[in-house]
Amino acid sequence: MALTDALFTGTSGLKSLGHGMSVVGDNVANLNTTAFKGARVTFQDVMAQSINTASGSGQLGRGATVQALYPTFGQGSFESTASPTDLAIAGNGFFMVKEPGSTGNVFYTRDGQFTVDKNGYLVNPAGFRVQGWQIDENTGDITGAITDIRIDRTSSPVATSKIDVITNLDAREELESIIVNLNGDVDDGNTVNTTFVIRDVNGVDHKIYVELTYNATLNKWDYTFRENGPSGAVLAQGTGVTSTRATLQLPDTKENVIIDWSALTHTSSPDSLSAPGREGRVEISLSGGANDYLQNDTWVYRDFTVKDANGTDRNLRIWLYYDSGDSRWDYYVVENPTTPAPADPTGEGGTILAQGTNVADTSAWFFLDGTTQMVTIDWSQVPTSGTGTAVTTLADTEYPLQEIPTLFDRWDARNETPLASTEYTYRTTLTIYDSLGTPHEITIYYDTTTRDNTYEFLVTCNPSEDQRDFVRDTDPMQWTTEEGNITVTREVQSGNTFAQSKRGVLMYGRLAFDNQGNVKVFYETYRLDANTGAPVRIINTSGVPVADPTDGFEATGANGYPLLIADFLGIDLVDNRPAGSEQDQGANAKALQQIELNFGYYYKDSWRSESVRTTQYATSNSTIFYDQNGFGPGSLESLSVDTDGVITGHYSNGRVIPLWMVALANFNAPERLDKVGGNLFRETTGSGPPITGKPRTNGLGSIAPNSLEQSNVDLGEQFVKMIIFQRGFQADARIITVTDTMLDELINLKR
Structure with missing residues (x-):
């Protein structure tokens, strides 16, 4: 019946509009819900019913229903x-x-x-x-896959791997000077000469031959300074000069050395000339004829004395063995040797200062027992073949040594103050961290040198905090290398005192500045071998990083800055390890702390400057900037x-x-x-x-x-929809009440 259909049609409207009002109610209820996305409801008519009409078949709607209900994802405020x-x-x-x-x-x-x-x-x-x-x-x-975000509440310590120190070094500072004061006596018209050794800042020995002639009538002098003896290259020369002082320049380092002979006397005493200083170079030669040579494949020795810095004669002996099969040397240097000498060095009862096996070099170095006084011994003048007789007798010559004291030489960790304030012109200090997050102070000292526009620097830590392997070894200076199928060993048993005195030294080097006050080159830069304590050259005299430093680490770091090696944790390295690769020092060597030192210059084919850099301007010494990339916990x-x-x-x-x-x-x-x-x-x-x-x-x-x-619900829009839904609901309700009245009239027809 049509009236019944009208009731159901009105009911569908009430139901749909009720859902619509529910949507409005939900939207309004979530007006303050964070990020709430309001919903939108739409309606559709219900499938129509076909009915017969005068003009044919027609369709009668059956009401409304909800078509769709979707959230709206518009941006909220x-x-x-x-x-x-x-x-x-x-x-x-x-x-x-x-x-x-x-x-x-x-x-x-x-x-x-x-x-x-x-x-x-x-x-x-x-x-x-x-x-x-x-x-x-x-x-x-980003790393890995998407996973739960978990915030670390603690920050692990990070070991320092780069130090940035930018300073200005005063260009007005006076240069260091080296003065060699000669002693002796020379009469009128006579010529005197002497030879001594100057050890330059690179540790290279230069034999300087000095010849002086005095003219008493004019009170004038003739002088000649040569390198390597009377026939060597002339370093400086003068004729008829009144001054008793002249300057020579070392050929490699260009350091100026002043020779002063004002203390010479003019008496009837025998003419003489000598230079002061301890004896630091010994040359071994063959005592024989011009064509004689050293007897091969047998031990030979030579006793000699060296005067130390206190003027005490130290009794020494060198043993040499030349192996004709592989053309290599074995040697021993002994202090206070056994008397009479044994058949070979294995029977020595004295103190072994240094020894080597299968070495190709004809020189060695050692320290006088219990001191830091290094002595170079050279036997390059000993022939191993000739047309004369094979002899076993050696001769020796000792030379007084004039050393150019550097910051490295002056540092002595055995003193309460390792470097006195009078020994440098400027210092700066910063704090770095080891892998455990422990802070350590690093101090960098600067000083002028004997070269114009050149400063030296020394990087140090507190000696008591330095735990590198060599400070804990009884005999730290030991090397083993493989040269082809030959094993070469070297030991400097006398190096313990030196190693202890250099505890805390991390790097030493020099900076040469140009006329604009910028560094043009690093040169002769060293660090100490963490295993042996011996200086390891990482930048040569030309300012080029060494391709394969003897401690097995790179000369410069990943950023091109000079690399120093520190150890504050006491990492044990392999004793008697082969030199030449990091792995040779044992797996623990990888744990040594490698730190790049940035003065504002890095090496890439040549030394290049950064925008902020160390300078040498005519203003006071100062630290412009410093930083480091380590952290504590x-x-x-x-x-x-x-x-x-x-x-x-x-x-x-x-x-x-x-x-x-x-x-x-x-x-x-x-x-x-x-x-x-x-x-x-x-x-x-x-x-x-x-x-x-x-x-x-x-x-x-x-x-x-x-x-x-915030919620993206628009309250005004919701109120408008509420009104529309309300009016629609009222109208649908009226349909039902009117239909009910019509049904009532229909029922009353029987009356």
Whole structure:
């Protein structure tokens, strides 16, 4: 019956409009719900019923029903908050949160009300864990797969690997001077001469031959200074001069040395000339005829004495053995040797100062027992073949030594103050860290040299904190190398005192400046071998880094700065290790702390300057800037998030570490996501799978930190819809009441 159909049609309208009013009510109720997305309801008519009409078949509507109910994902406004972990998405995308303990129960939300829980996880109010990528601290790139974001509340210590020290060194400082005061006596018209050794700042010995002639009538002098004897190259020369002082320049280092003979007397005594200083160079020669040679394959020895710095004669003996089969030498240097001499050095009862086996060199160095006084011994003048007789007798010549004291020489860790304040022109100190986060002071000393526009520098630590292997070994200076199929060994048993005195020295070198006050070259730069304590050259006299330093580490670091090696932890290295590679020192050598020293210059084919650099200007010595990249342990103080979703930790030790990147997801049909409450959505077949990515990529929005997205419900729009739904509901209700009246009239027809 048509009237009954009218009742059902009106009822469908009431039902549909009731759903519409429910949608409005839900939208209004969530007006202040964070990131709430208001829903939109649409209606459709119900399939019509066919009826007969005068003009033919017609269709009669059966009412209305809900057509669709979708959330609207329009952008909500942002509310600023004080929490750095309150995040909002400006644009498309959803945060991903995962239920703890589940394997795949991932939900999606626009609500960024996140906090860090007791376990360090970034969670939403329901305790679901926010998903993201961990960031590699060194590269800044994301690593691994998307996983739970967990904030480290502590910052691990980081060992210092680079020191930046930028200074100005006063160009007005006076140069160091080397004066050799000669002694002796010379009469009128006579010529005197002497030979002594100058050990330059590179440790190279130069034999200087001095010849003087005195003219008493004119009180004038003729002088000649030569290198390597009477027939050597002339270094300086003068005729008829009244001055008793002249200057020579060393050929390699260009250092100026002043020779002063003002103390010479003019009496009837025998003519003589000598230079002061301890004896620091010994030359061994063959005592025989011009064509004689050393007898091969047998031990020979020579006793000699060396005068030390106190003027005491030290009794020494050198043993030499030349192997004619491989053309190599064995040698021993002994102090206070056995008397009479034994058949070979194995029977010696004295103190062995140095020894070597299968060496190709014809020189060695050692220290006088219990001192830091280095002596060079050279037997290059001993022939091993000839047309004369094979002899076993050796001769010796000792030369007084004039040393150019450097910062390295002056440092003595055995003293309470290793380097007196009068020994340098400037110093600067900064703090670095070892791998455990322990702080250590590094002090860099600077001083002028005997060369114009050249400064020397010494990098040191507190000697008591220096735990390199050589400071703990009884006999630190031991080397073993393989040269083809021959094993070469060297030992300087007398080097212990020297090693102890240099405890705390990390690097020594020199800086040459140009006329604009900029460093033009590093040269003659050394560090100490962590295993032996011996100086290791890393930059040569030409300013070129050494290709293969003898301690097995690179001369410069990854950034091109000179590399020093430190050890504050007491790492044990292999004794008697082969030199030449880092692995040869044992696996523990990799744990030694390698630190680049940046003065504002790096090596790349040549020394190049950076924008901020060490200079030599005519102004006071000063530290312009210093820094280092190590850190001690620290605790988390605060977090910050940038627009790319990178969560950065700020720690009490000063570290600022990028920790995580928040992951975002989007869907091809986000309107088809399933609402599960708690401002969460779940993936459905209709929505399609999530498309994940970094913020601000692939159409995903950016992150707004310290912000929360508000509901996108428009209250005015909802009130308008409420009125429309109300009026529609009233009209549908009127349909039902009118139809009821009509049915009542129909029932009353029987009366």
